[in-house]
Amino acid sequence: MARIGVFICHCGTNIAGVVDVDEVVKAAGKFPGVAYATEYKYLCSEPGQQTIKAAIEEHNLDRIVIGSCSPRMHEVTFRKMLMSTKINPYMLEVANIREQCSWVHTDKEKATEKAIDLTRMAVAKVCKSKPLFPDSIGVTKRALVIGGGIAGIQAALDIADAGYAVDIVEKEASIGGHMVMLDKTFPTLDCSACISTPKMVEAGAHPNVTLRAYCEVESVKGYVGNFEVDIRQKAKYVDHDTCTGCGACEVKCPIKVSSAFNQGMCDRTVMYKPFPQAVPSKPVIDALNCRKISGDGKCGVCAAVCPLKAVNFEDKGEIITEKYGAIIVATGYELIKWQDIYPEYGGGRFEDVITGIQFERLVNASGPTEGHIRRPSDGAEPKDIAIIKCVGSRDINKGKAYCSRACCMYSAKHAHQILEKIPDGSVHIFYMDVRTPGKGYEEFYDRTREDGANYIRGRVSKIFKEGNKLICKGEDTLLGKPVSVEADMVILETAMVPATDISKLTGILSIGSDTDGWVQEAHPKLRPVETQTAGIFLAGTCQGPKDIPDTVAQGSAAAVKVCSLFSKVQMETSPIISAVDREKCSGCEMCIPCCPYKAITVIEIDMHEHGKKVKMNVSDVNSGLCQGCGACAGACRSGAIDLKGYTNDQILMEVDALCL
Amino acid sequence: MSVNIKEGWEPKILAFCCNWCTYTGADLAGLNRMKYPENVRVARVPCSSRVNPQFVIRAFQKGCDGVLVCGCHPGDCHYVTGNYFTRRRFMLMKKLLEYNGIDPNRFQARWISGSEAAKFRDTVTRVSEQIKELGPNVKFREGRWS
Numbered sequence: 001m002a003r004i005g006v007f008i009c010h011c012g013t014n015i016a017g018v019v020d021v022d023e024v025v026k027a028a029g030k031f032p033g034v035a036y037a038t039e040y041k042y043l044c045s046e047p048g049q050q051t052i053k054a055a056i057e058e059h060n061l062d063r064i065v066i067g068s069c070s071p072r073m074h075e076v077t078f079r080k081m082l083m084s085t086k087i088n089p090y091m092l093e094v095a096n097i098r099e100q101c102s103w104v105h106t107d108k109e110k111a112t113e114k115a116i117d118l119t120r121m122a123v124a125k126v127c128k129s130k131p132l133f134p135d136s137i138g139v140t141k142r143a144l145v146i147g148g149g150i151a152g153i154q155a156a157l158d159i160a161d162a163g164y165a166v167d168i169v170e171k172e173a174s175i176g177g178h179m180v181m182l183d184k185t186f187p188t189l190d191c192s193a194c195i196s197t198p199k200m201v202e203a204g205a206h207p208n209v210t211l212r213a214y215c216e217v218e219s220v221k222g223y224v225g226n227f228e229v230d231i232r233q234k235a236k237y238v239d240h241d242t243c244t245g246c247g248a249c250e251v252k253c254p255i256k257v258s259s260a261f262n263q264g265m266c267d268r269t270v271m272y273k274p275f276p277q278a279v280p281s282k283p284v285i286d287a288l289n290c291r292k293i294s295g296d297g298k299c300g301v302c303a304a305v306c307p308l309k310a311v312n313f314e315d316k317g318e319i320i321t322e323k324y325g326a327i328i329v330a331t332g333y334e335l336i337k338w339q340d341i342y343p344e345y346g347g348g349r350f351e352d353v354i355t356g357i358q359f360e361r362l363v364n365a366s367g368p369t370e371g372h373i374r375r376p377s378d379g380a381e382p383k384d385i386a387i388i389k390c391v392g393s394r395d396i397n398k399g400k401a402y403c404s405r406a407c408c409m410y411s412a413k414h415a416h417q418i419l420e421k422i423p424d425g426s427v428h429i430f431y432m433d434v435r436t437p438g439k440g441y442e443e444f445y446d447r448t449r450e451d452g453a454n455y456i457r458g459r460v461s462k463i464f465k466e467g468n469k470l471i472c473k474g475e476d477t478l479l480g481k482p483v484s485v486e487a488d489m490v491i492l493e494t495a496m497v498p499a500t501d502i503s504k505l506t507g508i509l510s511i512g513s514d515t516d517g518w519v520q521e522a523h524p525k526l527r528p529v530e531t532q533t534a535g536i537f538l539a540g541t542c543q544g545p546k547d548i549p550d551t552v553a554q555g556s557a558a559a560v561k562v563c564s565l566f567s568k569v570q571m572e573t574s575p576i577i578s579a580v581d582r583e584k585c586s587g588c589e590m591c592i593p594c595c596p597y598k599a600i601t602v603i604e605i606d607m608h609e610h611g612k613k614v615k616m617n618v619s620d621v622n623s624g625l626c627q628g629c630g631a632c633a634g635a636c637r638s639g640a641i642d643l644k645g646y647t648n649d650q651i652l653m654e655v656d657a658l659c660l
Numbered sequence: 661m662s663v664n665i666k667e668g669w670e671p672k673i674l675a676f677c678c679n680w681c682t683y684t685g686a687d688l689a690g691l692n693r694m695k696y697p698e699n700v701r702v703a704r705v706p707c708s709s710r711v712n713p714q715f716v717i718r719a720f721q722k723g724c725d726g727v728l729v730c731g732c733h734p735g736d737c738h739y740v741t742g743n744y745f746t747r748r749r750f751m752l753m754k755k756l757l758e759y760n761g762i763d764p765n766r767f768q769a770r771w772i773s774g775s776e777a778a779k780f781r782d783t784v785t786r787v788s789e790q791i792k793e794l795g796p797n798v799k800f801r802e803g804r805w806s
Contacts, residue, residue, distance in 0.1 A: 070683075070687045070690070071704065072679075072683070072684065072687055073687075096687075096702070096704075098690065099686065099687040099689075099690030099691065100686055100687070100690055100702055103690035103691070103693055104689060104690050104693070104694060104695055104696055104781075105695065105698050106695065107698060110670075110698040111698060113698070114698050114699075114701065117701055118701060118702075121701065121703065510740065511740075512735075512737075512740050514735070515735060532738060532739065532740060576706070594709070594745055596739055596740035596741045596742070627739060628706055629706055629707040629709060629710065629738075629739035629742050630705065630706050630707055630709065630710030631707060631709035631710065631739065631741075631742045631745050633710060633712065634709050634710050634711055634712045634713075634745065634746075634749065635709075635745065635749075636712075643706070643710060646705060646706060646710060648712060648714070648715075651703065651705070651712075651715055652714075652715065652718055654703050655674065655703070655715055655718050655719045655722065655724070656718070656722060658672065658674055658701050658703075658719070658724065659672065659719060659722030659723050659724050
């Protein structure tokens with residue numbers, strides 16, 4: 001027979017002011033199994049905890065019920081207290097008689113009745129509790145960072161500096177991401193490449209960092225501390241161990257295609273490094289456009305000129321399998337494909353309607369025009385430039401409901417750069433609101449207006465061509481009048497959207513994403529760099545639009561989470577997980593599709609049936625993967641799979657206790 | 661089955677609330693000192709998908725007047741997909757209840773997030789009123805003899 005101790009807390013007058021605590025204690029004393037019931041002013045306090053400990057000894061209790069505040073508040077406190085007693089910390093139930101009783105009711109009689117009911121439910125449940133013990137698992141002290149943008153680089157460097165090994169997987173041929181494409185960063189106007197390329201070089205040279213450029217994550221198995229990841233090394237056609245990056249092949253390559261790094265504003269060779277400062281600084285072949293590999297097979301100049309014979313047209317790529325203890329997702333963003341949704345802006349027909357990132361390349365000294373602002377159509381210097389903000393952002397009819405956060409600031413920066421480089425030019429910025437939440441941001445915006453940028457509040461409804469000019473028709477909502485701006489070039493500040501293949505990755509990793517596809521953090525306020533899956537963290541714009549400082553901060557934050565995980569020799573796991581009663585399991589596999597963590601597998605075991613040895617298929621729960629949701633237990637037809645701490649028996653007892 | 665409703669009769673409503681959203685929302689309602697009827701008792705479960713239909717049947721069998729299952733909003737489940745299973749399971753469950761002669765309106769499923777304290781209060785209040793209108797649930801065994 002269970003010997004239950006019931007302790008009811010007054011919480012000063014928080015509980016006792018509404019609930020008649022003595023009445024609850026009197027009722028609790030009569031519940032089946034209750035050996036002792038008492039009350040105390042503040043049970044969570046040190047003397048309160050001592051009272052419980054003393055009662056456990058004195059009355060030889062083997063499980064306890066505490067009627068107090070929400071278990072979300074002090075369940076952990078009381079479990080810790082029980083660790084120094086003979087009672088297992090999981091032989092505890094908390095009846096929530098504050099948040100869900102005394103604080104929400106005023107009728108004392110009814111509230112007391114409810115408190116008694118809640119206590120009875122907890123007593124009934126604890127009758128069926130069993131001691132639970134946390135498991136411990138080893139931790140592989142090697143981290144995987146998916147995405148080599150500034151978030152990934154920052155995270156990797158911080159982990160590496162803490163002394164742990166880290167791999168960066170980057171799908172492009174070089175790390176660097178979007179930041180290295182930018183010309184200058186707001187509001188300080190630092191040269192973006194000048195501050196990001198040293199970080200790239202540092203990551204490339206760090207003894208603890210392994211760069212896996214031109215790679216993609218293929219599959220992820222395992223769980224926190226013990227992930228096994230298949231990484232596909234895409235065919236590079238160049239042996240990077242032999243190649244010195246001399247560049248002879250790039251110079252001689254005869255085929256040119258549009259450069260993705262330069263946003264299609266100039267060409268690159270098919271044997272290429274994405275940009276001159278690429279890390280690793282070795283080229284790959286763009287097989288799709290290569291005459292030797294995908295064409296008539298009649299080129300091979302690169303192989304001929306390579307002094308080290310590093311070119312290998314037979315390269316098929318390979319699958320690398322590595323073990324990791326933690327994963328950071330830092331896959332970044334893309335810009336919305338505006339051409340499809342904005343036919344009124346020409347839908348891509350007008351060469352001189354460009355995007356913000358194209359302008360970044362245009363104004364960059366190493367870009368297609370060596371930093372001279374020239375419009376794509378005729379190479380002339382545009383005098384009047386219109387900037388349109390929120391293209392695809394804050395517009396549910398066309399694009400996304402959210403604000404892309406960085407555009408207000410970089411459009412101000414674009415205006416500043418235009419006015420600096422074209423002193424006799426003019427800039428008209430169409431905006432909905434100007435949002436400048438950041439250090440020095442508002443000041444920068446003020447400065448841009450003082451520079452002479454003309455801010456027009458309203459959206460552009462149509463862009464059309466008249467001679468050499470692009471006419472932007474819109475409304476000035478402050479004046480309540482239609483406006484028409486004649487521009488030589490138009491810059492669209494387009495919305496950030498998640499990387500195209502992010503849904504594939506979130507599927508592989510079993511992590512959530514929100515309605516827009518951004519990776520879901522575990523808690524928007526308090527766990528911003530964790531995902532719902534233990535051991536998988538996130539950093540940067542894969543979680544939602546943000547600017548560089550926030551991205552870098554998140555990279556470092558994710559690194560700290562990884563380091564704290566790695567600082568443990570053994571990791572303790574929650575014992576509230578599912579377990580299978582093999583005697584009952586019929587092997588129907590209904591539980592398997594319910595599990596979001598792929599924690600349940602079917603195994604074959606030897607059983608004895610009528611004295612004969614038979615092989616049976618039964619479900620098996622991986623204790624490292626299971627997070628304890630109990631979806632499987634709700635689905636099991638034979639009651640074989642059960643969630644420890646919330647077993648069928650426990651909950652049914654609770655139900656029965658309420659319905660007495 | 662006609663039932664005489666005693667004066668001052670209060671229904672007994674059992675609410676299964678998921679730990680991450682609705683239970684948190686219910687706590688928040690307390691923190692904000694919102695008021696709702698006393699006749700709701702919350703049982704905490706890690707996820708709404710933990711609720712085995714058996715628990716609901718048992719509650720009605722034993723004479724509970726209403727059962728509420730609450731979880732995170734679809735797409736926001738702490739365990740990624742749990743509430744989708746809840747949704748499918750309890751769509752079917754309502755039909756089963758009807759088949760068994762229990763008014764399906766005695767059973768409700770709602771999505772209430774951790775920040776929606778007011779929604780928790782409103783839901784509980786409304787469900788409580790609805791159950792009151794339906795009158796006491798007759799326990800299976802009593803129904804058999806009447």
